[in-house]
Amino acid sequence: MSQKKSHRARKSANNGLPEAHVQTPTVSEQDAREAVETLLRWAGEDPLREGLRDTPKRVVHAYRDWFSGYLSDPADYLRRTFEEVAGYDEMVVLRNIEFESHCEHHMAPIIGRAHVGYLPTNKVVGISKLARVVDGYARRFQVQEKLTAQIARCIDDVLKPRGVGVVIDAIHQCMTTRGVHKRGVSMITSKMLGDFREDARTRNEFLRFIDINGG
Ligand SMILES: Nc1nc2c(ncn2[C@@H]2O[C@H](COP(=O)(O)OP(=O)(O)OP(=O)(O)O)[C@@H](O)[C@H]2O)c(=O)[nH]1
């Protein structure tokens, strides 16, 4: 019990992540389209030629999809819990959650898989909601470390489990298609909280379950 308390106290002390999870757009769609048109001109194109005429509109719609995470608070996905399984206190793991994100440095795609586990106390959620939390944070401009930590903290804050583990394995297209051009490189990050951090057996059970090499 005292161990759990200290875990929660530490969590708020090192929680340097932005708390604003829902953002209302302050730029109009028309302005966003004009920005795309400017980029096309900058690249050397004629945005008025037939093939490009609808491109700014398409790009803005694609961006609305890729960055839809700003429109919702991922914590809301975890509000509905199942009473019937409230007594279940073994590890729950969802592995191989595919996601698409974009790096905040280059706005280039990050394509990867997240593995999420938690040890419930009295709150168990529908498993799809864990994947929705992953998407809610992935569909923003990200760095992988922040994405990993935000998912873990969200689950920890709302479900108050005995522990949470998040592992992400992802390819950064800013490294594969430009810059250093290293294909086949993936980045692995993890965030362990509570028992997943303090107790080696719990952590190892989680890592065995996700078996990322056996994928
Ligand atoms: N730690 C971390 N680094 C990232 C992530 N995504 C991109 N980066 C790195 O962020 C760094 C940005 O470095 P800069 O030197 O400012 O940018 P750059 O000149 O485009 O660098 P290069 O990619 O090396 O060409 C690069 O090393 C990227 O590989 C991420 O999720 N986590």
Ligand SMILES: [Zn+2]
């Ligand atoms: Zn990048």
